[in-house]
Amino acid sequence: MSVHQAIAKQDAATSASIAPIPDDMAMLRAAVELTRDISAARGAIYWPDMLLSAAVGYAGIFGAIQLDNPWAALASAVIAVFALYRALLFIHELTHIHRTALPGFRLTWNLLVGIPMLTPSLMYEGVHTLHHARTRYGTVEDPEYLPLALMKPWSLPAFAFAALFLPVGLLIRSAILVPLGVVIAPLRKLVWERASALAINPDFRRRPPEGDFARMVFWQELGVSAWAIALLASTWWLGWRPLLIALAIVSATAVLNQIRTLVAHLWQNDGDAMTVTAQYLDSVNVPPPGLWAEMWAPVGLRYHALHHLLPSIPYHSLPEAHRRLRKRLGTESTYDRANYPGLWPLMARLVRSTMMVR
Numbered sequence: 001m002s003v004h005q006a007i008a009k010q011d012a013a014t015s016a017s018i019a020p021i022p023d024d025m026a027m028l029r030a031a032v033e034l035t036r037d038i039s040a041a042r043g044a045i046y047w048p049d050m051l052l053s054a055a056v057g058y059a060g061i062f063g064a065i066q067l068d069n070p071w072a073a074l075a076s077a078v079i080a081v082f083a084l085y086r087a088l089l090f091i092h093e094l095t096h097i098h099r100t101a102l103p104g105f106r107l108t109w110n111l112l113v114g115i116p117m118l119t120p121s122l123m124y125e126g127v128h129t130l131h132h133a134r135t136r137y138g139t140v141e142d143p144e145y146l147p148l149a150l151m152k153p154w155s156l157p158a159f160a161f162a163a164l165f166l167p168v169g170l171l172i173r174s175a176i177l178v179p180l181g182v183v184i185a186p187l188r189k190l191v192w193e194r195a196s197a198l199a200i201n202p203d204f205r206r207r208p209p210e211g212d213f214a215r216m217v218f219w220q221e222l223g224v225s226a227w228a229i230a231l232l233a234s235t236w237w238l239g240w241r242p243l244l245i246a247l248a249i250v251s252a253t254a255v256l257n258q259i260r261t262l263v264a265h266l267w268q269n270d271g272d273a274m275t276v277t278a279q280y281l282d283s284v285n286v287p288p289p290g291l292w293a294e295m296w297a298p299v300g301l302r303y304h305a306l307h308h309l310l311p312s313i314p315y316h317s318l319p320e321a322h323r324r325l326r327k328r329l330g331t332e333s334t335y336d337r338a339n340y341p342g343l344w345p346l347m348a349r350l351v352r353s354t355m356m357v358r
Helices: 003-015 023-031 041-064 068-088 092-095 103-114 128-131 155-181 185-195 211-238 241-262 276-281 290-294 304-309 315-329 341-353
Strands: none
Touching: 003 103, 003 185, 023 304, 041 068, 041 103, 041 128, 068 092, 068 241, 068 304, 092 103, 092 341, 103 211, 128 341, 155 185, 155 241, 155 341, 211 241, 241 290, 241 341, 276 304, 290 341, 304 315
């Protein structure tokens, strides 16, 4: 069976019943039973992966700024994009691993990646878990869901293009809006509700932080604001060129992530609550073979459907979990229906869906 025939078969099987589909209890039980021994986050994997990705990424930015040969500078920038993209996506792991699992990892990630990239973990923690809530996924209360497959075709390029301006928006937010919000209460409320979360749902409004999380937010906001102001101040003696190159690299990472987001789900839900199995089938795995998926969907995100089935499983255990489940359940199972061959067939599928919207 060709790739296109396989996609067409999945289209027919999935779109016909994505919302009302009942839970496949055999799959849900197998997912829990087969992964108990691989559910712990391993610091020996997390730490070197994150640190090396960040180091390569910043070295790439330095090379893009300093190298005189334009082709060498461009190559260095491309390396920076993919390395920093991987480093940034550890923010996803931070929302799922237990706070005591990897002592110091959250703080170190924020100091080395989150704050320098103007994306501290406060922008994902307390938000992404709402996307996994059983009664919120795919509804108007889901901050990370839009029914893109049911929208007009122009919405897809607009969705990806908007990411180009994310770094500038983050710089303005942290250097100007957050400091002003300290003395202007309505602005502080607006920035928190509308500009403190990595959300794609324009109707999402974030609730005020409380307790320990509020204290963490204070220190992260203080750090990222100080850094953003320092970046703008640096233009007085370094000029604008280094900052603009760095912002361009971050823009490229944002666009890459936005493209990944386009194919992370099928985006077929129109707002109704869904069963766990329906949520799984509205999500996407792109398992091996193929190394390209590890570039555009790193840190376990090539197994996004499996992640929705088992949100607490660390990224390094997802390949083994996938192998075990596919072996137990077979290639004609519900589990197999969320496995797809690659980025471009998924993108074509999404485009076809929007073309059918009247």
